[in-house]
Amino acid sequence: MNKIAEELNRYPQDYWDFKGTTKSGIHNIGKYPATMVPDMQYQLLSVVSKHLNNKNITLLDPFCGSGTTLVIAQELGINSVGIDINPYATLLSFVKTNKYDKADVYNAISTIKSNLEQGLNFPIFDFYNIKKWFRDDIIKSLSQIRHCILLEKSQDIRKFFWICLSEVIFKFSNDRTSTFKLHALPKQKINLIEDKCIEYFIKIIKDNSEHLNYSNTTSSNIIYGDSSSIINNKLKREFDIICTSPPYGDNPTTITYGQASILFLKWIDSKDLSCSQELLEKYTTIDKISVGGKKRKIINTKDIKSLQDFLGKISLKKQAKVINFFEDYYVSLKCMNKCLAKSGYVIMTVGNRSVDAVRQPLDNITIEILESFGLKLVSKFNRNILYKNSPLKLSLLKDKKTIKTIQKETIIIFTK
Numbered sequence: 001m002n003k004i005a006e007e008l009n010r011y012p013q014d015y016w017d018f019k020g021t022t023k024s025g026i027h028n029i030g031k032y033p034a035t036m037v038p039d040m041q042y043q044l045l046s047v048v049s050k051h052l053n054n055k056n057i058t059l060l061d062p063f064c065g066s067g068t069t070l071v072i073a074q075e076l077g078i079n080s081v082g083i084d085i086n087p088y089a090t091l092l093s094f095v096k097t098n099k100y101d102k103a104d105v106y107n108a109i110s111t112i113k114s115n116l117e118q119g120l121n122f123p124i125f126d127f128y129n130i131k132k133w134f135r136d137d138i139i140k141s142l143s144q145i146r147h148c149i150l151l152e153k154s155q156d157i158r159k160f161f162w163i164c165l166s167e168v169i170f171k172f173s174n175d176r177t178s179t180f181k182l183h184a185l186p187k188q189k190i191n192l193i194e195d196k197c198i199e200y201f202i203k204i205i206k207d208n209s210e211h212l213n214y215s216n217t218t219s220s221n222i223i224y225g226d227s228s229s230i231i232n233n234k235l236k237r238e239f240d241i242i243c244t245s246p247p248y249g250d251n252p253t254t255i256t257y258g259q260a261s262i263l264f265l266k267w268i269d270s271k272d273l274s275c276s277q278e279l280l281e282k283y284t285t286i287d288k289i290s291v292g293g294k295k296r297k298i299i300n301t302k303d304i305k306s307l308q309d310f311l312g313k314i315s316l317k318k319q320a321k322v323i324n325f326f327e328d329y330y331v332s333l334k335c336m337n338k339c340l341a342k343s344g345y346v347i348m349t350v351g352n353r354s355v356d357a358v359r360q361p362l363d364n365i366t367i368e369i370l371e372s373f374g375l376k377l378v379s380k381f382n383r384n385i386l387y388k389n390s391p392l393k394l395s396l397l398k399d400k401k402t403i404k405t406i407q408k409e410t411i412i413i414f415t416k
Helices: 003-009 038-050 068-075 087-097 102-118 136-150 155-172 187-192 197-209 227-233 257-267 305-311 316-338 362-372
Strands: 058-061 079-084 220-224 239-244 340-350 376-384 393-396 402-404 408-415
Touching: 003 038, 003 376, 003 408, 038 068, 038 239, 038 340, 038 408, 058 068, 068 079, 068 087, 068 220, 068 239, 079 087, 079 227, 087 155, 087 220, 087 257, 102 136, 102 155, 102 197, 136 155, 136 197, 155 197, 155 257, 227 316, 305 316, 305 362, 316 340, 316 362, 340 362, 362 376, 362 408
Parallel strands: 058 079, 058 239, 079 220, 239 340
Antiparallel strands: 340 408, 376 408, 393 402
């Protein structure tokens, strides 16, 4: 038996639930849906990395999201690369992993606080449909904060300020945050919002600055874009560990990461984002360009038995979206295999969502695809989701039924 499998088998079954532990420090910065459990990632990477002979371990997270795995890699002295197609995710991951100078950050905080208190002249910011999502007085306060952020000369510090602004937007927008899809609050609730944007922003920048990385020198390269394209065209290297939690289905019917981020992105100056401005014009574009967002013919996955069995249990209409997702997903896994070093490890956390009230076996489909590439399964085990940053219900469907979120996840580890 593989040494990693032997070690993992010694843990009690409920160990990986991490009951009683909550996110803290740098992991609390920003707002992002369905984030990973830092303690779990730390333990997994500790176990796997100590069994690698290479002293200079490299890690890739091709769906890096809020950057939890990248932060843990830094703590363990592992150089990492993170990729995501959501520009807010890559901005957040950058801020969490970038090495800041404490004096520079504190001076910048002092300056922006002073500028906000002075009440400098500033333009009122605007974008299409802004008044649906923000009350007039809130727009004015956020515009003032935005103007003061733009006065900061350091791009790295501006990026930190934008993440802090996203927390203010989350708290004071008209969006009903109980789901990830954008839904405006009822007018009476919007009227109850108290404009304390500036006070809250000052509090957030002070609180968050305490948790920034001021000492860790391990490199973490954050890349915006489609992971398959980036692996094929830009990454000319192999990684000892690929550790990630991919989407569990197409974004529009699982978790709309794009919609959950778009109001933040609308306020951020384009020069501090890696994406094109066109990407942000529509509220749904990010989700449409994510895994499974485009129509695909079933080519790569037609021989994946566990997928074919599942498709036979759901309606033709639902089959089309599932095929779109798994055709893209197959390509992603193939690219991951391509850049995995010999004797390297893939660590994946996946969840089996429901489609047509039937559980989609993402775990078994993933195993079958990776085994078709010649990878060997080292370990597979489940965990209960106790504290995931996710509402119990994702959205209200047209037939008034709600989609329940996934209550369990599966960790699968492969080696090459």
